[in-house]
Amino acid sequence: MTASAQLRFVNLSDDGGESNIVFFQKNAASIHGGGIAWRVVRCCGYRNYCPISYSWDTYINMVDWNANHSERQAACQGNVFHIAPQRYGKRLSVVPHDGFPTEIWVQNRLSRGAVHVNLYRSGCLVAQQRNVIPEQWARFDLPHRLYVAVMPGVRQGEAIPSQFLSAPVTEFCLYGIVSADIIMLGGGRSEDAVALRFEMTNVVG
Amino acid sequence: MATDDKSTNVTTGSSAKNEVVVSAAIAPPTTGMAVTTNAVTAEPPSTGMAVTANAASTESAATGMAVIPNAEGASEPICWQSGDWQEHQGTVPPYNGIEVLAVPVYGNTGSLESVGVTIVDYTLIKEGAKTLLDFTLSQITHEKESPLTPKTDSSTLDGFIKFRLLQNAPDHALLFLSLTYGLVSPSNKNVQGCILHVPLTAL
Numbered sequence: 228m229t230a231s232a233q234l235r236f237v238n239l240s241d242d243g244g245e246s247n248i249v250f251f252q253k254n255a256a257s258i259h260g261g262g263i264a265w266r267v268v269r270c271c272g273y274r275n276y277c278p279i280s281y282s283w284d285t286y287i288n289m290v291d292w293n294a295n296h297s298e299r300q301a302a303c304q305g306n307v308f309h310i311a312p313q314r315y316g317k318r319l320s321v322v323p324h325d326g327f328p329t330e331i332w333v334q335n336r337l338s339r340g341a342v343h344v345n346l347y348r349s350g351c352l353v354a355q356q357r358n359v360i361p362e363q364w365a366r367f368d369l370p371h372r373l374y375v376a377v378m379p380g381v382r383q384g385e386a387i388p389s390q391f392l393s394a395p396v397t398e399f400c401l402y403g404i405v406s407a408d409i410i411m412l413g414g415g416r417s418e419d420a421v422a423l424r425f426e427m428t429n430v431v432g
Numbered sequence: 433m434a435t436d437d438k439s440t441n442v443t444t445g446s447s448a449k450n451e452v453v454v455s456a457a458i459a460p461p462t463t464g465m466a467v468t469t470n471a472v473t474a475e476p477p478s479t480g481m482a483v484t485a486n487a488a489s490t491e492s493a494a495t496g497m498a499v500i501p502n503a504e505g506a507s508e509p510i511c512w513q514s515g516d517w518q519e520h521q522g523t524v525p526p527y528n529g530i531e532v533l534a535v536p537v538y539g540n541t542g543s544l545e546s547v548g549v550t551i552v553d554y555t556l557i558k559e560g561a562k563t564l565l566d567f568t569l570s571q572i573t574h575e576k577e578s579p580l581t582p583k584t585d586s587s588t589l590d591g592f593i594k595f596r597l598l599q600n601a602p603d604h605a606l607l608f609l610s611l612t613y614g615l616v617s618p619s620n621k622n623v624q625g626c627i628l629h630v631p632l633t634a635l
Contacts, residue, residue, distance in 0.1 A: 229600075253515060370515075372515050372625075374515070393619070395619070395620075395622070396621075396622075397622040397623070397624065398514070398515045398621065398622065398623040398624070398625075399623075399624055399625045400609075400623065400624070400625030400626055400627045401625060401626070402606070402625065402626045402627055402628065402629070403598065403601075403604075403606045403626050403629055404625065404626055405599070405600060407625075424622070425622070425624075426610070426624065427610070427624040427625055430596065430608065430625075430626065431599055432596055432597075432598040432599060432600065432601075432606050432626060
């Protein structure tokens with residue numbers, strides 16, 4: 228098994244390179260269905276491409292109320308983490324408990340203070356649970372599905388605004404894929420202009 | 433090979449209603465949990481019954497080997513659900529997303545003979561509109577596309593599916609789909625990619 232799927236976003240559209248293309252994943256354990264702009268492609272001209280490495284592995288860390296980040300740790304499906312106090316500050320550590328096999332669980336075991344829990348893929352923020360208060364659990368379930376849509380103004384690492392959640396989105400299933408191109412088609416400026424759309428091609432499994 | 437967490441085995445011959453139950457079983461455990469809007473729960477999730485109940489399906493998802501032929505050569509179907517799948521159906525269209533079920537059939541020698549693929553579209557019909565396709569071994573090895581019927585009164589599927597052979601694992605075939613479904617544009621859904629795999633020989 229390769230450590231990541233090598234994807235290429237290729238712009239074959241007539242958008243003038245002006246589109247803000249957002250790649251994101253949905254946390255199936257989250258009931259509000261929002262997401263984080265995992266990768267954002269901007270100013271990609273016609274026939275240009277942007278490589279996107281999709282790592283099968285994820286890493287986790289926490290951010291406390293003073294904006295201190297803990298070290299990132301590998302987080303696999305089924306892992307359970309605790310955020311606990313230590314002599315100076317607090318630590319995030321995996322514990323030998325069986326969690327739900329498709330999910331990553333994190334519990335805030337501090338006596339007081341909320342934390343944010345971040346999940347990273349290929350070095351970029353892909354999911355986040357904010358304000359996890361003591362005794363609460365944050366849950367992450369990210370199937371290997373990548374969503375792409377045009378979302379003006381959205382920046383990498385930011386939460387996707389709610390107005391985009393009902394926008395047309397293309398879902399790409401990466402199961403077993405080693406490499407693939409995701410091409411953008413459509414666009415235009417005249418009466419022949421059509422909506423931008425995305426297709427997966429050159430799939431190597 | 434990466435595994436899709438939502439692919440799992442379901443019981444052969446299950447009705448559409450039963451399939452919904454199965455999908456609920458692989459969903460995050462919610463029993464006894466106080467889930468807030470940011471999916472943070474105040475109760476420990478370690479004792480949920482759903483965890484224990486799903487040990488088998490989880491194992492298959494973790495290994496990616498979800499196909500276990502039975503004595504007659506037909507296997508337990510492999511189930512995949514679209515990203516907009518909901519544990520509980522809606523009350524108005526679209527009632528739910530789509531499900532894809534694949535049933536490999538192996539011969540006496542253990543080699544794959546065919547794969548029956550059922551795509552169930554829950555957009556307009558609560559019970560689901562089924563589209564049945566049968567892939568012979570020749571169609572699989574030649575990566576022949578099977579177009580899906582254009583949109584009808586009951587099904588909204590439009591696109592194609594086919595099997596792709598893996599370069600890194602030549603003894604497996606991936607089911608690749610490219611289709612749109614759902615209510616009319618722009619709220620319809622577009623899903624593409626590889627969703628599940630089938631071993632070319634029985635395990």
